[in-house]
Amino acid sequence: xxxxxxxxxxxxxxxxIYGVERVVKxxxxxxxxxxxxxxxxxxxxxxQKRPMxxxxxxxxxxxxxxxxxxxxxxxxMMGNDLLIAIFFHVISVLALTIGAxxxxxxxxxxxxxxxxxxxxxxxxVVILLAVSLYLVTGSFxxxxxxxxxxxxxxxxxxxxxxFLGVMPMLLHKSPFDIAxxxxxxxxGPDIEYSGPFYEAVYTARWIEYVYVYFIVFLFGGSNYFLGxxxxxxxxxxxxxxxxxxxxxxxxxxxxxxxxxxIPLSMLNIFFVVVGAN
Amino acid sequence: MNDLRAKSPWITHYNTGGCNGCDIEILxxxxxxxxxxxxxxxxxxxxxxxxxxxxxxPVTLRCRDVLRRVWLEMPEPKVVVAMGSCTxxxxxxxxxxxxxxxxxGIVPVDVWIPGCTPRIEAIIDGLIxxxxxxxxxxxxxxxxVGHSEKLLEKIGVLND
Ligand code: SF4
Numbered sequence: 505x506x507x508x509x510x511x512x513x514x515x516x517x518x519x520x521i522y523g524v525e526r527v528v529k530x531x532x533x534x535x536x537x538x539x540x541x542x543x544x545x546x547x548x549x550x551x552q553k554r555p556m557x558x559x560x561x562x563x564x565x566x567x568x569x570x571x572x573x574x575x576x577x578x579x580x581m582m583g584n585d586l587l588i589a590i591f592f593h594v595i596s597v598l599a600l601t602i603g604a605x606x607x608x609x610x611x612x613x614x615x616x617x618x619x620x621x622x623x624x625x626x627x628x629v630v631i632l633l634a635v636s637l638y639l640v641t642g643s644f645x646x647x648x649x650x651x652x653x654x655x656x657x658x659x660x661x662x663x664x665x666x667f668l669g670v671m672p673m674l675l676h677k678s679p680f681d682i683a684x685x686x687x688x689x690x691x692g693p694d695i696e697y698s699g700p701f702y703e704a705v706y707t708a709r710w711i712e713y714v715y716v717y718f719i720v721f722l723f724g725g726s727n728y729f730l731g732x733x734x735x736x737x738x739x740x741x742x743x744x745x746x747x748x749x750x751x752x753x754x755x756x757x758x759x760x761x762x763x764x765x766i767p768l769s770m771l772n773i774f775f776v777v778v779g780a781n
Numbered sequence: 782m783n784d785l786r787a788k789s790p791w792i793t794h795y796n797t798g799g800c801n802g803c804d805i806e807i808l809x810x811x812x813x814x815x816x817x818x819x820x821x822x823x824x825x826x827x828x829x830x831x832x833x834x835x836x837x838x839p840v841t842l843r844c845r846d847v848l849r850r851v852w853l854e855m856p857e858p859k860v861v862v863a864m865g866s867c868t869x870x871x872x873x874x875x876x877x878x879x880x881x882x883x884x885x886g887i888v889p890v891d892v893w894i895p896g897c898t899p900r901i902e903a904i905i906d907g908l909i910x911x912x913x914x915x916x917x918x919x920x921x922x923x924x925x926v927g928h929s930e931k932l933l934e935k936i937g938v939l940n941d
Pocket of ligand 1: 801802803
């Protein structure tokens with residue numbers, strides 16, 4: 505019941521996170537910033553625009569992105585398998601990229617390619633995270649992870665650090681906001697969406713926030729207080745990094761993910777396995 | 782609902798060949814001192830997702846059809862804000878061989894911001910004025926000044 509409610513409200517929670525983030529970002533640049541409810545005003549505004557689409561397949565892929573992200577969220581919130589949630593998240597990103605490849609705008613196509621580079625960089629680390637959680641708690645089930653006596657963060661510190669490194673790629677934050685790159689390719693995969701269809705993509709991004717921060721929350725195990733602390737810490741960390749770095753190119757991102765983050769996670773898993781024997 | 786909508790105007794800024802003075806003032810308006818994000822305004826740079834078209838410059842002949850396209854790509858309701866003397870009939874570029882003498886004959890304008898270059902306070906004033914007009918507009922399709930079959934075909938939007 506609780507899971508269902510959380511799933512239904514996850515766009516609203518995500519909207520709040522995004523609103524707070526915009527205020528935090530503004531304050532870090534010593535600006536006043538928009539009101540906290542700004543994402544919801546944007547929501548109402550986009551709803552009232554005249555629907556315009558490139559072609560119907562493109563628009564439906566945007567909506568598909570929204571639905572499958574929400575589905576991944578539901579799998580997480582209902583306490584089901586972590587792997588299934590991760591795979592649904594990949595499907596949602598693929599829907600977005602397929603939609604972006606289907607139009608002729610070169611920015612859109614370039615954004616889709618870069619989005620795929622994002623997937624290639626962060627997906628192995630996320631899968632390793634699921635594997636290491638399984639090794640520590642003995643289950644892929646979220647419900648079991650959240651009730652196990654072991655606190656995963658204490659036995660998986662390196663995996664947590666590598667997930668912190670991956671979070672900017674998942675959330676499109678600087679220095680790894682390569683797919684979105686507002687000054688270069690003006691939003692990348694979502695450039696051709698407008699009005700209510702952009703709405704779907706925009707809201708899916710909020711749900712992605714909840715999805716990512718919920719995975720961080722899993723590191724607290726049954727200690728919810730610690731989990732909340734980790735979420736707040738990672739939120740502040742990600743925003744600090746976002747505001748103090750410049751965008752890198754995709755090769756640097758790929759190298760960072762494959763040569764630093766994956767070995768870090770592997771090392772941690774190695775120690776966990778050695779320690780267990 | 783319309784009041785909620787008025788809190789989130791997104792801007793596309795298009796320079797049609799001015800001297801860049803106006804554009805620098807717009808960047809200053811986005812910065813810490815004036816911060817127009819207080820009103821929910823974002824510089825999206827993407828006509829498909831924005832509501833206010835902020836035009837600077839005297840519309841050179843090369844820019845004319847691009848300006849029309851940018852305007853056409855914005856979904857209604859939308860507002861055009863013309864900024865700087867250049868857009869009001871040419872300014873210092875008036876009657877040159879390569880300009881259109883302002884954007885008046887190209888797209889329908891809702892708000893004019895005078896000055897060369899306008900002060901930032903004037904820009905914010907003009908944008909707020911534009912938002913007030915935008916609040917009362919509907920989804921109904923708008924047409925550009927002097928649109929003809931030939932023109933639409935040239936810009937490539939005939940089958941829209
Ligand atoms: S109005 Fe003046 S400052 Fe603005 S672009 Fe034209 S010449 Fe430059």
